[in-house]
Amino acid sequence: AQSVTQLGSHVSVSEGAxxxxxxxxxxxxxxxxxxxxxYPNQGLQLLLKYTSAATLVKGINGFEAEFKKSETSxxxxxxxxxxxxxxxxxCAVSLQGAQKLVFGQGTRLTINP
Amino acid sequence: xxxxxxxxxxxxIEKRQSVAFWCNPISGHATLYWxxxxxxxxxxxxxxxxxxxxxxxxQLPKDRFSAERLKGVDSTLKIQPAKLxxxxxYLCASSRTNTGExxxxxxxxxTVL
Numbered sequence: 001a002q003s004v005t006q007l008g009s010h011v012s013v014s015e016g017a018x019x020x021x022x023x024x025x026x027x028x029x030x031x032x033x034x035x036x037x038x039y040p041n042q043g044l045q046l047l048l049k050y051t052s053a054a055t056l057v058k059g060i061n062g063f064e065a066e067f068k069k070s071e072t073s074x075x076x077x078x079x080x081x082x083x084x085x086x087x088x089x090x091c092a093v094s095l096q097g098a099q100k101l102v103f104g105q106g107t108r109l110t111i112n113p
Numbered sequence: 114x115x116x117x118x119x120x121x122x123x124x125x126i127e128k129r130q131s132v133a134f135w136c137n138p139i140s141g142h143a144t145l146y147w148x149x150x151x152x153x154x155x156x157x158x159x160x161x162x163x164x165x166x167x168x169x170x171x172q173l174p175k176d177r178f179s180a181e182r183l184k185g186v187d188s189t190l191k192i193q194p195a196k197l198x199x200x201x202x203y204l205c206a207s208s209r210t211n212t213g214e215x216x217x218x219x220x221x222x223x224t225v226l
Binding site for chain 1: 117144153154155156157158161163168169204206208213214215216217218219220
């Protein structure tokens with residue numbers, strides 16, 4: 001069965017600093033990988049997805065993630081953090097062609113002024 | 114296009130009482146999901162529908178939870194009787210077939226006292 005592990009339940013960075021949120025996956029077959037963001041009292045919103053095309057995926061709000069098969073990783077980055085990036089971020093995996101998403105535990109991102 | 118609609122947004126009940134949540138997916142989305150998100154955790158899939166048929170309900174506590182999707186459009190999730198550990202946000206999501214991208218509603222927050 002597929003699964004994801006997010007390293008670090010809380011990450012705090014200064015405004016303007018690099019954001020790096022870590023996600024490692026486990027899957028017996030090539031996966032689809034996703035990053036979702038959840039703002040307080042809201043549902044989840046898709047940031048970006050990897051579906052076996054380009055390994056470097058660009059998403060909304062300046063975020064990007066790189067699929068590294070050798071490291072089974074799909075880390076999320078943003079070069080310069082903005083106060084509005086403060087939220088909970090979830091990494092998720094599904095099998096290719098399947099519709100079921102399995103989510104990680106989430107990482108809460110805090111931005112310091 | 115209109116997003117996924119859920120109601121009620123908030124519900125407080127006492128243990129052993131019953132509660133029902135309603136979801137209306139995005140028009141044309143064949144797949145509908147109910148996820149349970151306990152505070153501090155990632156969403157966990159409870160049940161997945163394809164049109165009005167159940168695809169996956171392996172993690173649905175069937176002794177107290179039930180869900181239906183009549184006519185393949187909107188859906189209802191019911192809990193009876195509720196337990197303290199059912200306190201969570203219940204997220205509904207929908208997707209087109211075979212895209213792997215889920216669209217989430219804002220969720221229904223349940224507190225069981």
